[in-house]
Amino acid sequence: MNMHKDNMTNRKNTDLIDDNVIPDSQMEEQIARGISDLLNNRAQHLKPEQAQRLSAARNAAVNYLTEQQAQYSTDNQIAGHSHVLRWFGHAGQNFEQHRVASAALLVAVMLLTFFAVQQLGSTNNLENSDAFLLASDLPPEAYADKGFDAWIESN
Amino acid sequence: MATPKELSDFLIAIERRAFKQTAYAVRDDHAALDIVQDAMMKLAEKYGERPATEFPMLFQRILQNTMRDFWRRQKVRNLWTTLLSSFGGNDADSEERDPLETIDVEDDSDEPSAQLARSQTIQLIENALQKLPARQREAFVLRYWEEMDVAETAKIMGCSDGSVKTHCSRAVHALALELKKQGLDKLGLSNAVFDKK
Numbered sequence: 001m002n003m004h005k006d007n008m009t010n011r012k013n014t015d016l017i018d019d020n021v022i023p024d025s026q027m028e029e030q031i032a033r034g035i036s037d038l039l040n041n042r043a044q045h046l047k048p049e050q051a052q053r054l055s056a057a058r059n060a061a062v063n064y065l066t067e068q069q070a071q072y073s074t075d076n077q078i079a080g081h082s083h084v085l086r087w088f089g090h091a092g093q094n095f096e097q098h099r100v101a102s103a104a105l106l107v108a109v110m111l112l113t114f115f116a117v118q119q120l121g122s123t124n125n126l127e128n129s130d131a132f133l134l135a136s137d138l139p140p141e142a143y144a145d146k147g148f149d150a151w152i153e154s155n
Numbered sequence: 156m157a158t159p160k161e162l163s164d165f166l167i168a169i170e171r172r173a174f175k176q177t178a179y180a181v182r183d184d185h186a187a188l189d190i191v192q193d194a195m196m197k198l199a200e201k202y203g204e205r206p207a208t209e210f211p212m213l214f215q216r217i218l219q220n221t222m223r224d225f226w227r228r229q230k231v232r233n234l235w236t237t238l239l240s241s242f243g244g245n246d247a248d249s250e251e252r253d254p255l256e257t258i259d260v261e262d263d264s265d266e267p268s269a270q271l272a273r274s275q276t277i278q279l280i281e282n283a284l285q286k287l288p289a290r291q292r293e294a295f296v297l298r299y300w301e302e303m304d305v306a307e308t309a310k311i312m313g314c315s316d317g318s319v320k321t322h323c324s325r326a327v328h329a330l331a332l333e334l335k336k337q338g339l340d341k342l343g344l345s346n347a348v349f350d351k352k
Contacts, residue, residue, distance in 0.1 A: 028327040032299040035280055035330060039300055042277045043171040050188065054174060057192035058166040061199035066159040068203055 161207035166195055169211070169301075173218055176296045179284050180222055190225055194218040215297060216311050283333035287326055294322035295330075 046054075133140045142148050157165075170191065177187035194217045202213050284292060290312070297308040298319065309319045 024324075028324060031331050032295065032323070032327050035284075036299045036302075038277050038280055039175065039284075040172070042281065043175045046171060046174070050174065050184065051171075053188050054170045054191065057188075057195050058163065058170055060192075061166065061195040062159045062163045064196065065157075065162050065199045065203040068199075069156075069159065 156204050157207040157210065162199060162203065162210070165207060165210045165214075169214065170195075172300060173214070176300065177218065177222060179281065179296075180289065180292065181225055182285065186225060190218070190221045194221050197221070211301070211303070212307055212311065215301060215303070219293065219311060279334065279337050280330070283330050286333065287329055291322045291326035291329065294319050295326035298323050 133143065173191050173194070174187055177190050178184050181187055181190065194214060197217050198210065198214050202209070205213065284295070287295065293312060294308060297303050297311055298305065303311070305316045305319050308323075309316045312319065312322075
C-alpha cells in the first residue's frame with residue numbers, strides 16, 4: 001500500500017517536471033530567434049562599398065519602375081485622347097492583339113459600303129424609270145392597267 | 156500596383172539581409188552582390204505592377220532561383236575547369252576536387268577594422284550557418300530570419316509544409332550543436348536548451 005502511495009507521489013512529481021519542461025518546438029523557436037537577432041545585427045554592419053553597391057542596385061531597380069510607370073501613364077493619356085491611336089499604337093501591336101475584333105470591324109465596314117452602293121444604285125434606277133414614264137408617249141396610267149400588258153403581248 | 160517609393164522602402168528593408176543570406180549560400184561577396192542586384196532588377200521588371208504586399212514572397216523566390224542559376228553556372232564552369240586541367244598534366248592536386256573548394260572565399264580577417272567590427276559570436280554563427288546543407292539553411296533563413304510562415308516557406312522552396320518543418324528543426328539542432336561545440340551559450344539561452352539536443 002505504501003509502495004503504491006510512493007509510486008503515485010513519484011508519478012505526480014514526474015508530471016510536474018514534464019509540465020515545466022519547454023516543448024522542443026518552443027526551444028527551437030527560442031534558439032532560432034536568438035540566432036536571427038544576431039544575424040540581423042550582423043547584417044547592419046556591412047562594408048561601405050557593399051552598402052554602396054546595394055544602394056546603387058536598389059536605385060537602378062526603382063528608376064526602372066519609375067520609367068515604366070511614366071511610360072504607362074503617357075500611353076494612357078494618348079489612349080484617352082484618341083482611341084484610334086490606341087488601337088493602332090505601339091507599331092500596330094494593339095492591332096495584332098485584337099485580331100478578331102479587327103477582322104469584325106473590317107467586315108462591318110465592307111458590308112456597310114456594299115449596302116450604301118446598293119442603296120445609291122436603286123435610287124438611280126427609280127429616277128430613271130420616273131423619267132422614262134414622264135417622257136413616254138403613253139400616259140403613266142396605261143402601264144398600271146392590267147389589260148394593257150395583255151394587249152401588247154397579243155399584238 | 157506598387158509605387159516606386161513602396162519598392163524603394165521594401166528594398167531598403169531587405170537588401171542587407173538578402174545580401175548576407177546570399178553570401179552565406181554562395182560564399183562569395185561579389186557574387187552575392189551580383190545575385191541580389193539581379194533579383195532586385197527582376198522584381199522591378201517583371202513584378203513592378205504587383206501590389207507591394209506581394210513583394211517579400213516574390214523577391215525571395217526570385218533570389219532563391221537566381222542563386223540556383225548561379226550554382227548551375229558554377230557547376231558547368233567547374234566541370235570545364237576540371238576537364239581542362241586534366242589535359243594539362245598530372246599534378247598532384249588535380250585529383251578529386253570538391254566544387255566548393257574552387258570558389259574563392261573572401262577572407263577579410265587581415266583588416267583590423269573588420270576584426271574590430273566583427274563579433275566572435277556572430278562569426279561562429281555565420282560559420283555554422285555556412286556549414287548547414289543548402290536546403291536546411293534555406294528553410295532556416297526563410298522561416299526564422301525572413302519571418303515567413305511555414306506555408307510561405309514551403310511555397311518558395313517548392314516542397315511540403317512537413318519538409319519545411321523537418322528542415323527547420325534539423326537546422327536549429329545542427330546550429331545548436333555547433334554552437335555548443337564552440338562552448339557558446341552567449342545567445343542568452345540556458346545550457347538546458349543545448350543539453351536538450
